[in-house]
Amino acid sequence: MSIALYRTASLPRPLIFGGAILAASLLLAIFPSVFAPYDPNAFDYAALLQGPSTAHLMGTDNFGRDVLSRVIHAYTIDMQIAVFATVFPFLIGTVIGALVGYVGGISETIFGRIVDAVITFPFLVLVIAIVSILGPGLLNMYIAVGVVGWVFYARIIAAEVKVQKRLDYADAGRAMGYTHMRIIFRHLLPNAITPAVVYWMTDMALAILLGSSLGYLGLGAQPPAAEWGVQIADGKNFMATAWWISVFPGLAIVLTGLGFSLTGDGLAEVLRTKK
Amino acid sequence: MRAVLDVRNLTTRFSTPTGALVAVNDVSFSLREREILGLVGESGSGKSVTLRSLIRLLPSIASQSGEVIWQGHDILKMSPKEVRAVRGGQISMIFQEPTTALNPVLPIGLQIDENLRAHTTLSHRERLNRARELMDLVGIPEAARRLAEYPHQFSGGMKQRAMIAIALASNPRLLLADEPTTALDVTIQDQILKLILDLRDELAMSVIFVTHDLGVVAATCDRMAVMYAGRIVETGTIADVFARPMHAYTRGLLGSVPRVGTERSPLMSIEGTPPGLSSIPRGCAFHPRCDFATNVCRVSQPVTETVEPEHDVACHNSLAVLEAGSPVQ
Amino acid sequence: MSDVVISAAGLRKSFPLPHGLIDRISGKVPLAVHALNDVSFTLHRGETLGIVGESGCGKSTLARCLVRLHELDQGEIHFEGTDVASLSGPARRAFNRRVQMIFQDPYSSLNPRMTVRVILTEALSVHAMRPAVEIPARIAELLDLVRLPQDSADRYPHEFSGGQRQRIGIARALAVEPEILVADELVSALDVSVQAQVVNLLLDLQQRLDLTVLFVAHDLRLVRHISHRVAVMYLGKIVEIGPTEALFAASQHPYTRALLAAAPELDPSKRSRKIAAKGELPSPIHPPKGCLFNTRCPHAFDRCYAERPQLTDRSVGHQAACHLTNFDPKDSLK
Numbered sequence: 001m002s003i004a005l006y007r008t009a010s011l012p013r014p015l016i017f018g019g020a021i022l023a024a025s026l027l028l029a030i031f032p033s034v035f036a037p038y039d040p041n042a043f044d045y046a047a048l049l050q051g052p053s054t055a056h057l058m059g060t061d062n063f064g065r066d067v068l069s070r071v072i073h074a075y076t077i078d079m080q081i082a083v084f085a086t087v088f089p090f091l092i093g094t095v096i097g098a099l100v101g102y103v104g105g106i107s108e109t110i111f112g113r114i115v116d117a118v119i120t121f122p123f124l125v126l127v128i129a130i131v132s133i134l135g136p137g138l139l140n141m142y143i144a145v146g147v148v149g150w151v152f153y154a155r156i157i158a159a160e161v162k163v164q165k166r167l168d169y170a171d172a173g174r175a176m177g178y179t180h181m182r183i184i185f186r187h188l189l190p191n192a193i194t195p196a197v198v199y200w201m202t203d204m205a206l207a208i209l210l211g212s213s214l215g216y217l218g219l220g221a222q223p224p225a226a227e228w229g230v231q232i233a234d235g236k237n238f239m240a241t242a243w244w245i246s247v248f249p250g251l252a253i254v255l256t257g258l259g260f261s262l263t264g265d266g267l268a269e270v271l272r273t274k275k
Numbered sequence: 276m277r278a279v280l281d282v283r284n285l286t287t288r289f290s291t292p293t294g295a296l297v298a299v300n301d302v303s304f305s306l307r308e309r310e311i312l313g314l315v316g317e318s319g320s321g322k323s324v325t326l327r328s329l330i331r332l333l334p335s336i337a338s339q340s341g342e343v344i345w346q347g348h349d350i351l352k353m354s355p356k357e358v359r360a361v362r363g364g365q366i367s368m369i370f371q372e373p374t375t376a377l378n379p380v381l382p383i384g385l386q387i388d389e390n391l392r393a394h395t396t397l398s399h400r401e402r403l404n405r406a407r408e409l410m411d412l413v414g415i416p417e418a419a420r421r422l423a424e425y426p427h428q429f430s431g432g433m434k435q436r437a438m439i440a441i442a443l444a445s446n447p448r449l450l451l452a453d454e455p456t457t458a459l460d461v462t463i464q465d466q467i468l469k470l471i472l473d474l475r476d477e478l479a480m481s482v483i484f485v486t487h488d489l490g491v492v493a494a495t496c497d498r499m500a501v502m503y504a505g506r507i508v509e510t511g512t513i514a515d516v517f518a519r520p521m522h523a524y525t526r527g528l529l530g531s532v533p534r535v536g537t538e539r540s541p542l543m544s545i546e547g548t549p550p551g552l553s554s555i556p557r558g559c560a561f562h563p564r565c566d567f568a569t570n571v572c573r574v575s576q577p578v579t580e581t582v583e584p585e586h587d588v589a590c591h592n593s594l595a596v597l598e599a600g601s602p603v604q
Numbered sequence: 605m606s607d608v609v610i611s612a613a614g615l616r617k618s619f620p621l622p623h624g625l626i627d628r629i630s631g632k633v634p635l636a637v638h639a640l641n642d643v644s645f646t647l648h649r650g651e652t653l654g655i656v657g658e659s660g661c662g663k664s665t666l667a668r669c670l671v672r673l674h675e676l677d678q679g680e681i682h683f684e685g686t687d688v689a690s691l692s693g694p695a696r697r698a699f700n701r702r703v704q705m706i707f708q709d710p711y712s713s714l715n716p717r718m719t720v721r722v723i724l725t726e727a728l729s730v731h732a733m734r735p736a737v738e739i740p741a742r743i744a745e746l747l748d749l750v751r752l753p754q755d756s757a758d759r760y761p762h763e764f765s766g767g768q769r770q771r772i773g774i775a776r777a778l779a780v781e782p783e784i785l786v787a788d789e790l791v792s793a794l795d796v797s798v799q800a801q802v803v804n805l806l807l808d809l810q811q812r813l814d815l816t817v818l819f820v821a822h823d824l825r826l827v828r829h830i831s832h833r834v835a836v837m838y839l840g841k842i843v844e845i846g847p848t849e850a851l852f853a854a855s856q857h858p859y860t861r862a863l864l865a866a867a868p869e870l871d872p873s874k875r876s877r878k879i880a881a882k883g884e885l886p887s888p889i890h891p892p893k894g895c896l897f898n899t900r901c902p903h904a905f906d907r908c909y910a911e912r913p914q915l916t917d918r919s920v921g922h923q924a925a926c927h928l929t930n931f932d933p934k935d936s937l938k
Contacts, residue, residue: 168713172773175671176727176780177700186726190717317795430884460658461822462881465866469879487796490825490868494875513872531800532870533829538848539807542829544800548765564797603870 015266021259028072029079036069040226049242059244061234067244071252073226078256081138081211081220082204085145090200092146093153094193100154101161101192102184111158118151124210128219136219141211149203153196160192194271201264205257212253228253278305279481280329280449285341287321287328289552296552298324300505301341303579306449311475311482313496313513315489315528317549321505322485326451329483330362345449364394367442371454373434377426383437384422387444394445409440412477414470432463436470443474450474450482456491468495489532493517498585501525504550504560507579511586518604521588521597523567530602543602559591567592567599609784609816610647610670610703615640615679617665621889637888639665641840641896643679644915647784652810652817654831654848656824656863660888662840663820664708667788670818671705672696701731704782708789710769714761720747720772721757727779746775750805767798771805778809784816792821803830824867828852833921836860839888839896842915846922856924856931858901895927903928 028035037057044064052059058067100111118126130144164170165188173183208228214220215229223230228249235245287299299321306312316322327333329343331350343350350361362368370376378386387406391397397405410418413436426434435455442450452471456464472495475482484496492499492513499516501509501524509522520526530543547564550556556563562572571591579589582597590596618636627634639662647653655663668674670681672688681688683699691699707713714723724743728734734742747756750771761769770790777785790806791799803826810817821827827834828848835845836859844857855861862881883900886892892899895908907927915923 168707168709169715171668171673172705172707172713172776173715174673175700175705176730176776177697178726178730182730187715187718191715317797432884460885461824462658462862462866463884465868465880466882468868469877472877488868489796490870493870493872494868517870517872528796529870531797533803533825534870535828535852538829539832541804541807542800544804545797546801548767548798549795 012266012269014262015270018259018262018264018266021255022263025075025079025256025259029075032073032076036066036072038066038069040065040070040073041224042066049238049245051242052244058248059242061231061242061245062238067231067248070226070231071228071248074228074231074249074252075256077138077221077225077227078208078211078253081141082207082256082260084142085207085211086149086200086203088142088146089149089203090153090196093150093155094157094189094196096150097154097157097196098161098184098189098192101158102165102180102188104162108158111154115151115155118148123148124213127210127214128217131214131219136214136222138211138221141214141220145207145210152203153199156196156199157189157192160195161188164188164191194268197271198264198268201260201267205260208253208256212249277308279308279346280306281342281344282306282329283342283344285325285328285343286339287324287333288338289334290336290338293553297505297555298337298552299328302502302505302507303341304500304507304510306481306483308481309475309479310498311472311484311496313492313499314483314485314502315487315492315499316502317487317528319504319549319551320502322487322502323453325502326368326453326483326485329451330366330368331358332362332368360394363390364445365447366449366451367445367447368451368453369435369438369442369455371457373431373438373458374426376438377434377441379426382423382425383429383440386437387422387441390441390444405444406440409443410437412443412474413437413440414466415440431459432466435459435463435467439467439470439474443478446478448480450480452482452484454486455484457486457488464491471495489528501528504555505552506560506589508561508590509586509588510579511583511588515583515586518601519583519586519597520601521582521586521593522561522590523565523592523596524561526596526599526602527564527566532603534603559589567595607649608646609649609684611682612646612670613644613680613682615643615666615669615681616677617662617669617674618677635889638891639840639888640669640676640679641891643837643840643842645835645842645845647816647818649783649816650814651832652819652830654827654834655818655820655837656822656827656834657837658822658863658885660839660885661837662888663822663837664788665840666837667705667786667818667820670786671700671703673705697731701780702782703784703786704777704780705786705788706770706773706777706790708793710766710773710793713773714769714776716761719758719760720752720775723772723776724757724779727776731780733780742779746779749778749809750775765798766794767802770794770802774802774805774809778813782815784818785810786818786820788820789822790819791826792823799826806830824863836863839886839891841896841925843897843926844922844924845915846918846924847920850919850922854919854931856918856922856929857897857926858903858928858931859897860924861931862900895925 047060047064049062050056050060056066058071060066100107126148127144130147131140134140134143170183170188173187211220212229215227216233221227221230231249232246238245283303285299285302289296289298302325314322314325328339339351345361350358384406387409388402391402391405406422407418410421415421415433415436429437456467459467468491471482486492496513498512500507501522503524509516509525516525520529527543527545531545533542545564550560558574559572559577562568569592577589577591579587581587582593617640618638621635623634643666655666657663665674669676688699721743724746725739728739728742743757744754747754752768752771791802794802809815819827819830831848833846834848834851835842838859844851844855844860855864866880881900886899894910895913898904898908913925913927915925918924
């Protein structure tokens with residue numbers, strides 16, 4: 001699977017901004033200790049619920065933990081969630097979608113019914129149901145999201161492959177005596193994958209939200225781990241008196257989500273097929 | 276014969292983010308009463324834009340200069356309201372793709388009626404009769420029934436006939452035809468071309484016929500103007516241009532078409548491809564592809580000269596081309 | 605020259621129209637577009653056979669059936685004596701290599717995400733035409749053969765004009781050193797001046813590489829120029845087939861004569877106001893009974909509505925499917 005990046009005179013602006021945000025996020029996720037001023041889990045009973053100050057830029061929580069350090073350390077978990085909760089659905093969905101789109105017929109009918117079944121349930125409710133069966137925790141969350149999430153990718157890819165299959169270059173491949181697998185994965189897929197890649201970027205932003213929601217509900221990352229959703233949940237009782245406990249993790253979610261969305265928009269432009 | 280339409284130095288530019296593109300460059304021609312003028316060229320030659328420029332049927336990024344004198348008035352100087360009265364009234368247009376040019380959700384009868392209402396003062400009853408007459412005129416059988424049908428119920432040829440019926444509703448004096456037969460099969464094309472010839476005679480209209488097919492020109496037009504890279508390079512009567520082409524491009528085009536007696540021999544082709552609007556060569560735009568090109572062609576744009584009566588050409592080496600002879604004789 | 609490489613007998617192909625649940629319940633008969641109605645012909649080594657006809661005559665379906673992009677409903681295609689439908693695995697790949705197709709649309713027939721080099725390398729390596737080390741040299745050779753500049757190799761299809769893309773398509777087909785080229789409307793999407801270049805290239809390549817060509821087109825002038833023999837199709841059937849000379853000079857089917865009369869000639873002095881063929885193409889879903897052309901034929905009589913004429917010999921190698929014989933060559937429709 002090769003995605004040819006076309007040489008463009010200048011990269012689209014959304015990609016530059018989005019890419020910068022994601023690069024910074026990744027840096028924080030990989031080396032949190034380098035950037036965090038304090039140990040994220042160290043209690044400091046001398047500094048409980050302090051507002052933002054020069055010592056604690058984002059203040060402290062009810063255990064005296066530094067909010068900034070916790071927000072930074074949360075990048076490790078939340079970026080992991082963004083990647084692992086989406087990469088498997090993306091890969092599985094792409095392969096299944098490509099096959100369904102190419103073969104059509106009965107496989108398409110069966111797939112259509114699966115799609116109907118999945119989209120009639122609210123996604124979050126479905127994931128919560130599966131996590132409740134499997135038990136809370138990140139790994140189970142990945143499994144739950146994977147079981148449902150591939151359908152969305154497969155649907156996008158199948159529709160696109162179906163369009164590409166009708167173009168002459170697909171027939172040209174068959175007339176050249178190429179195998180079906182070569183035509184599907186070497187010819188059709190690179191031309192069909194762009195919308196799925198763009199959706200993937202959005203999905204990563206959604207995955208962070210989902211991870212945070214599950215964390216908030218106690219079904220995702222488990223306290224005392226630093227995770228944005230957990231942090232927001234921790235701060236919910238202090239909203240009126242210590243807003244900073246919840247607001248800064250919230251802003252981190254927004255900023256990272258923006259990074260993914262901008263990258264998605266920019267990629268869509270760069271990957272667009274030239275006619 | 277009197278000229279009904281006089282086009283002088285018509286230039287159409289499109290302003291794009293990457294700069295201005297000149298699609299029609301200093302085009303002049305005149306059209307006489309009851310005359311069919313063929314506007315011939317390949318893709319990007321500006322033939323369709325020229326046609327649309329005549330009635331200002333252009334996107335908002337276009338700007339025009341020059342004169343289009345229609346019955347004593349310059350269309351380019353008219354107010355939008357005046358242009359609308361001329362367009363679809365005295366001057367009608369038919370298009371290449373009848374499928375997209377007709378409104379798919381309205382019955383054909385209603386689409387004819389719409390034009391009658393806009394450009395005539397007939398009563399409802401008279402309009403209905405006129406619509407039936409028009410359908411008969413363009414050769415659509417069972418007019419009364421078919422008026423109530425929708426475009427998708429018509430075949431390609433019948434759609435083109437219906438579009439002609441709509442165009443004729445206002446009794447136009449000039450019909451602009453933009454590749455009206457290109458999308459049709461050859462036997463249907465033959466029917467439509469002959470219909471246009473018959474209508475010209477019956478209704479005493481003038482016609483400007485845009486096409487890339489020299490065969491269609493030979494079978495239909497009285498005079499022709501050959502366009503290349505936004506300019507008219509040669510104008511003349513059909514007989515003159517076919518027998519004595521004076522522009523190397525015209526000669527090359529004629530030689531590119533297979534003809535009887537030369538089976539399986541190489542065609543006289545023109546090397547290279549027509550230039551895009553953003554990369555029109557300096558000097559004579561045709562010189563990179565021209566077998567007759569000399570140094571002067573690379574630097575200076577030839578002016579249009581009347582070399583023979585009614586035969587104009589813009590070529591530095593028109594005499595050499597003339598001497599080389601026509602490939603179709 | 606008379607060595608038969610492909611023989612097709614009784615080819616039939618129809619494409620069913622959607623037949624939904626409601627249609628089935630209400631007892632509607634399933635409908636189908638009859639694209640090929642009993643087509644038979646032979647293709648001889650080294651010749652160019654032109655297939656000409658208007659839209660919906662089945663000429664493209666025929667081309668696609670020949671390279672097995674469609675499977676036939678009935679009939680057999682034999683390639684060097686072997687039934688093509690029986691081929692599978694390596695034998696089928698070998699057949700696909702030896703019988704190549706070039707497509708009409710220069711824009712959709714090349715993968716937009718592959719450079720010319722990747723496209724050609726793929727063809728060369730899948731069919732193991734050359735060891736990997738010789739591939740770059742062979743690509744240079746192929747580009748030369750179709751007269752594309754050497755720096756084309758590392759560019760993408762969208763960087764080329766329509767005519768150049770058709771050359772890339774030809775290079776891809778030639779990469780696997782085929783014996784037969786099936787060209788479906790090879791130049792109909794191109795500008796007139798570019799058409800001539802591609803036609804010249806095809807003629808030249810055919811001679812140099814000893815190719816057999818099936819040239820499918822709607823343009824009578826082109827088919828006449830390029831072909832040794834011509835088959836005229838109407839509503840999924842060959843109505844006339846014969847040597848180009850004979851077929852054009854003394855056509856023996858009213859439809860061929862109508863096509864000839866309708867094709868505009870490059871001679872302004874040969875104008876006519878007579879319509880070449882009245883009416884329109886009947887629906888290929890419900891083709892007429894009897895002769896397929898009876899709805900438009902100026903000569904149709906009782907027998908034409910009752911009995912479908914079969915191809916019969918008119919002169920050496922010249923066959924027509926018409927109940928009438930002896931059309932006067934001078935009695936042109938013009």
